[in-house]
Amino acid sequence: MIPGPFEPTWESLRDKWTCPKWFNQAKFGIFIHWGLYSIPARLNEWYERHMYTSDAKWHTEHYGPPDKFGYKDFIPLFTVKKYDPEQWADLFSRAGAGYVVPVAEHHDGFAMWDSDITPWCAGKMGPKRDLTGELAKAVKKQNLIFGVSSHRIEHDAFAFPAPGVPNDEFDPKYAGFYGPPFKDEFNNSNGSAAFQGDWLARIQELTDKYEPQMIYLDNGINGRPYDEIKLKAAAYYYNSAAKWGREATLATKDVAYLFGSVQDFEKQQRAPKWIYNAAGWQVDDALGSTWGYTESPQPMTVRGPDSVAREMMEIASIGGNLLLNVSPMGDGSIPEVQQKSLLAFGDWMKTNGEGIYGSRPWVRMGEGPMMPVEPPGDWKGGSTAVEGPRIAGHRGPAPSEADFRFTVAKGALYAFGYKRPAQEARITSLALGKALVERVTLPGSSAPLTFTQAAESLVVTLPGSDAEARMPYALRIMGSIPLGAS
Numbered sequence: 001m002i003p004g005p006f007e008p009t010w011e012s013l014r015d016k017w018t019c020p021k022w023f024n025q026a027k028f029g030i031f032i033h034w035g036l037y038s039i040p041a042r043l044n045e046w047y048e049r050h051m052y053t054s055d056a057k058w059h060t061e062h063y064g065p066p067d068k069f070g071y072k073d074f075i076p077l078f079t080v081k082k083y084d085p086e087q088w089a090d091l092f093s094r095a096g097a098g099y100v101v102p103v104a105e106h107h108d109g110f111a112m113w114d115s116d117i118t119p120w121c122a123g124k125m126g127p128k129r130d131l132t133g134e135l136a137k138a139v140k141k142q143n144l145i146f147g148v149s150s151h152r153i154e155h156d157a158f159a160f161p162a163p164g165v166p167n168d169e170f171d172p173k174y175a176g177f178y179g180p181p182f183k184d185e186f187n188n189s190n191g192s193a194a195f196q197g198d199w200l201a202r203i204q205e206l207t208d209k210y211e212p213q214m215i216y217l218d219n220g221i222n223g224r225p226y227d228e229i230k231l232k233a234a235a236y237y238y239n240s241a242a243k244w245g246r247e248a249t250l251a252t253k254d255v256a257y258l259f260g261s262v263q264d265f266e267k268q269q270r271a272p273k274w275i276y277n278a279a280g281w282q283v284d285d286a287l288g289s290t291w292g293y294t295e296s297p298q299p300m301t302v303r304g305p306d307s308v309a310r311e312m313m314e315i316a317s318i319g320g321n322l323l324l325n326v327s328p329m330g331d332g333s334i335p336e337v338q339q340k341s342l343l344a345f346g347d348w349m350k351t352n353g354e355g356i357y358g359s360r361p362w363v364r365m366g367e368g369p370m371m372p373v374e375p376p377g378d379w380k381g382g383s384t385a386v387e388g389p390r391i392a393g394h395r396g397p398a399p400s401e402a403d404f405r406f407t408v409a410k411g412a413l414y415a416f417g418y419k420r421p422a423q424e425a426r427i428t429s430l431a432l433g434k435a436l437v438e439r440v441t442l443p444g445s446s447a448p449l450t451f452t453q454a455a456e457s458l459v460v461t462l463p464g465s466d467a468e469a470r471m472p473y474a475l476r477i478m479g480s481i482p483l484g485a486s
Contacts, residue, residue, distance in 0.1 A: 001232065004239025008231035013260030017238060019280035020213065020247030022145055023262060025358045026098025027316060028349070031149070031216075031284055031325035033103050033291040036074040036110050036126075038330040045292030047071075048108045052161040052169065058296075070168035071108065071159070072177055078126040083332025085131075089138035091334065095342040096349030098357070099145035101216055101251075101323065104132050104206055106151045107158040109177060113209065117201055120177040136210045147214030147251075148206050152199055154220035156191045157184040189223030196229045203233045207240050213248045216264065216284075216323075222256040222383075234260050251282060251323075254383040264323075265381045268311055273372070274379040275318045275361045282321035285311065287338055293327040300327065302337045305344035306470040309352075310399070312345075313416040313472060316356050317365040317405035344468075351444040352474045355414030359407035367429050368403030370418070402426065413477040414443070420473045423462060430458035430477065438479035449475075 006012050037047040040063070043055060048071045051059040056066055063069040092100050105111050113132035114123020122131045132148065139146045160181045161167040169178040184190065191199070206212065215237060221230055234250060234257065241248035250261040262280035265271040271283045287308070288300040308324065315322050326342070328334050349356065365371070399418035404427060407414045415427055430437055432453040440449045440460050450461040460475060467473065 001236055002239050002243075004235070004242050006235040006238040006242070008228075008235040010231070010258050013231075013234060013238075013257070017249075017260040018247075019262060020249050022098070022213070022247060023249060023280050023321065024360075026145060027321050027356050027359065028095075028097050028312060029099040029101060029145075029147075029282070029321065029323040030092045030095065030097045031101050031103075031323045032328065033106070033293075033325055034328040034332075035103065035106050035112060035292070036071065036078055036108060037106070038293045038328065039074045039077050041293050041295040041330065043297070044290040044294060045106060047292075049159045052159050052165055052167050054162070056162070056165045065166050066161070067166035067168050070174070072168065072174055075110070075120075075126045078122075078330065080127045080129070080131065080330075080332035082329075083127070083129075083131065083134075085134040085138040086141075088135060088328075088334065089142045089144065091339060091342060092139070093142040093144060095346040096353055097144060097324075099147055099214060099323075100135070100139045101147035101149050101214055102132060102135055104148040104150055105202065107154045107218075109152060109155045109158075109179070111202070113206070115202070115205060117198070117205055118176060132206075132210060136212075145213045146210065147216060148210060148212045149216035149218070150199075150203060150206065151218040151220070152202060153191070153226070154187055154218060155179065156195055157182060157186055157188065160184075187220045187222070189220070189225040191226075196226065200229055200233055200236075204236050207237050211240070211244055211246070213241070213246055214251055215248075216251040217256065219253055219256075221252060222254045230257070249280070262321075265320075268315070270382040271315065271320065272318055272379060272381040274375040275365050276380065277319055277361070280321075281319070282323050283311075283315055284323040284325065286325040286327075287341060288325075288327050291325055291327065293329050293335070302335075302341055304470070305341050305348060306468070306472070308341065308345045309348050309472050310418065312349075312356060313405045313407070313474075316359050316407050317361060317416070319361045348471055352416070352472075354443050355407050355409050355412075355416065355474050355476070357409070359409040359414070362406040362408050362413060364406060364429060366403070366405040367427065368418075369397045369400060370403045404429075411478075413481050415475045415477060417473050417475070420465065420467075420469070421462065425460045425462055425475065426457040427460070427475075428457045430481065431456055436480035437477060439477075441476045441478075443474050443476055 037045045111121035114130035115121040136146045160183045170180050251264045252261045253264050265283045288302050294300045401419045401421040403418040405416045440451045452459050
């Protein structure tokens, strides 16, 4: 451990940690799932687990039996000849991101950096490059915040082979890579002291080598049995950040950290559904249909920029950040369809981001047929680690011209409309008597728009637009409006 203001106790984290100012200002980040699993590009980023269990037949047909061609044998194929971290960082900057968080180690246990702790890493095998370090330099060169993600805590019981599946996982030569695994419930928080110590050492190495301002930890760290080791990790990390003179944060799910972490929700359907004024929280969600790049059993699909923009304004309207995942191919290239969606969203953020970056929720998150009239029972969001009651799905109405989300930024109220009307926008929350509107403009413009405040709504006359019809639009509204603190 290193000296500093933080001790490995909950009381110390409670009293000394504060959410970084950069976090709310950034609002939008990029997550990256890329690793050995991107080579077979099959099913999802859990390929190692599948090849030794439910998908052994497919693996055998395409690569050979798992005892002859094990997961380790993908390492020599992982040459990443098209990996260009400068191009990645430029893309993420143009997409409007404020921070970038690559997965430094997934459940498969292959370290994507040049490690001094394990030879089973990208710096010593496969590409023989410090993939994480190269990206860290490129991201910081773009003046973006750099973070890392570690999912190693789930490695121990991740890929135990199914009965009858031949495998290489218990060969002593590969014990440093496979564990070896043991049979137990996934994420059961009972790794050995040696396993926990190795996990801590890797977190410390990532901290020392790359000075990340965010460390994201996945569900495996959630359980209370790991409190002692994860408090040591937090104290080491935050004392290191104090030494660097930079604000930093952990990002964890559920109640993994009682204090000292921004809360992360996996996918928007598990996110809060009402204004959630926590110190800091984010939603990690995928641009594609899988986290890691996949081609089989069907090609992954990719969301359009309109979908990302709607999610961004919805999350911002209730106080959160969006950490959007991209899925590079095994050769290190980011597919063009993903790049096009990111760049189109970045163009939208160039114009409308003034109502997103550094924003806070208004007194209400929105209005229109899509808005619930009161907080739903699960308004604080859900956890991927806890099995909850199954609730029948309900398909709400399609977005209409009457649907808006609100944010407050830079002394103005921003109304994000889901669907731009041909001529007039109507906002019932700003009807005559509810607010005194003095000026309405479009983001990126100072030209005033014609408006009237009627008894039923604020009516704004909109100019013609060349913007993509599917994309949301925004209005900047000034006046004596109950904005709340800004």
